[in-house]
Amino acid sequence: MDHVRGNSMRNGHLHGSAALQLQSEDQEELEELRRGPWTGEEDFALNNYIVHHGEGRWNSLARCAGLKRTGKSCRLRWLNYLRPDVRRGNITLEEQLMILELHSRWGNRWSKIAQHLPGRTDNEIKNYWRTRVQKHAKQLKCDVNSKQFKDTMRYLWMPRLVERIQAAANTTTGASSSSTTTTNNNSAINNMGIASAGQVVLPQANANGNLGGVQINPSFTPENSSTGASSDSFGRSQLSPVSELTDCYNYSAVNQNQNLDYLQPNYQQLGSFTESLISPSGYFNQGLDFQPMEQTNPWLDGGDASDNLWNVEDIWFLQQQFNNNI
DNA sequence: AAAAGGTGCAACCGCCGCTTT
DNA sequence: GAAAGCGGCGGTTGCACCTTT
Numbered sequence: 001m002d003h004v005r006g007n008s009m010r011n012g013h014l015h016g017s018a019a020l021q022l023q024s025e026d027q028e029e030l031e032e033l034r035r036g037p038w039t040g041e042e043d044f045a046l047n048n049y050i051v052h053h054g055e056g057r058w059n060s061l062a063r064c065a066g067l068k069r070t071g072k073s074c075r076l077r078w079l080n081y082l083r084p085d086v087r088r089g090n091i092t093l094e095e096q097l098m099i100l101e102l103h104s105r106w107g108n109r110w111s112k113i114a115q116h117l118p119g120r121t122d123n124e125i126k127n128y129w130r131t132r133v134q135k136h137a138k139q140l141k142c143d144v145n146s147k148q149f150k151d152t153m154r155y156l157w158m159p160r161l162v163e164r165i166q167a168a169a170n171t172t173t174g175a176s177s178s179s180t181t182t183t184n185n186n187s188a189i190n191n192m193g194i195a196s197a198g199q200v201v202l203p204q205a206n207a208n209g210n211l212g213g214v215q216i217n218p219s220f221t222p223e224n225s226s227t228g229a230s231s232d233s234f235g236r237s238q239l240s241p242v243s244e245l246t247d248c249y250n251y252s253a254v255n256q257n258q259n260l261d262y263l264q265p266n267y268q269q270l271g272s273f274t275e276s277l278i279s280p281s282g283y284f285n286q287g288l289d290f291q292p293m294e295q296t297n298p299w300l301d302g303g304d305a306s307d308n309l310w311n312v313e314d315i316w317f318l319q320q321q322f323n324n325n326i
Numbered sequence: 327a328a329a330a331g332g333t334g335c336a337a338c339c340g341c342c343g344c345t346t347t
Numbered sequence: 348g349a350a351a352g353c354g355g356c357g358g359t360t361g362c363a364c365c366t367t368t
Contacts, residue, residue: 058354108358122357126358
């Protein structure tokens with residue numbers, strides 16, 4: 001019955017008393033609409049309907065499923081919660097790295113970023129950014145969109161994530177004697193996290209450097225193809241690490257059917273990139289001396305993967321850097 | 327033990343662009 | 348071509364839970 005009335009109400013060309021009556025009914029229906037947290041019964045009804053009828057027009061779906069919810073609300077509930085392939089739980093290190101990298105490229109394009117993190121929703125990524133990343137910016141007393149903070153992400157946070165991913169991979173391979181023989185300790189990085197459950201899964205390159213029809217072009221990046229090297233807020237110039245990182249991804253799609261936005265990792269370069277990040281002669285020693293901090297507070301301090309990337313001395317050090325550059 | 331403050335997350339809101347009528 | 352409907356997106360809010368005082 002509701003859907004019949006709903007169809008009538010969508011007729012916007014009625015006049016006179018009939019229109020007034022429908023407006024009144026419309027108001028009643030609006031008032032009947034449920035809001036707030038979903039109940040188990042509602043979840044069941046929505047899930048059951050979609051299982052049998054598939055997704056469709058959400059407004060009519062809501063009515064046909066007997067839900068007193070807006071179509072938008074149903075869509076959101078399905079996409080962010082009920083969908084069978086939706087993944088919940090902690091954002092992995094690999095996913096964090098991916099989010100930072102993609103956000104540095106696209107900004108707050110959450111849905112676009114989410115497309116590259118299977119099972120993660122734009123809402124979840126947005127929440128992660130707002131709660132975790134912006135919290136760190138707040139700790140540093142700088143704007144999350146400021147160049148200083150972006151440089152901090154590039155030069156400290158992301159390399160640290162890479163290092164921790166690598167350390168975790170080494171621990172895993174070391175602990176598992178039955179695992180496949182691995183000659184490259186960076187295998188987890190090279191594969192962008194295929195070593196354990198719940199991580200970013202990207203296509204692997206074959207021996208010829210092909211990624212499912214996409215030819216790897218080690219030298220091409222958006223950075224080196226358009227803009228030149230620039231100095232960062234730490235006063236260093238050239239060879240931006242983010243370029244090194246983004247060198248790990250290839251945008252050059254030979255096949256025109258390829259989605260050009262899709263990040264294609266160049267695993268060989270990613271491996272060498274991570275090598276340089278943790279090497280004593282590697283990135284951290286190129287113009288910035290992080291040794292004192294590392295001696296007293298090793299990067300790998302264990303604990304929760306998401307929040308221990310920073311500590312008091314990091315923040316103090318970074319604030320000094322920021323002050324020197326103001 | 328209780329109050330206050332902080333955090334994380336689910337859900338809503340408003341805008342925009344595309345499609346349908 | 349105009350108006351209405353609809354879906355998608357990013358921003359924001361409300362609340363439950365956790366931690367600190």
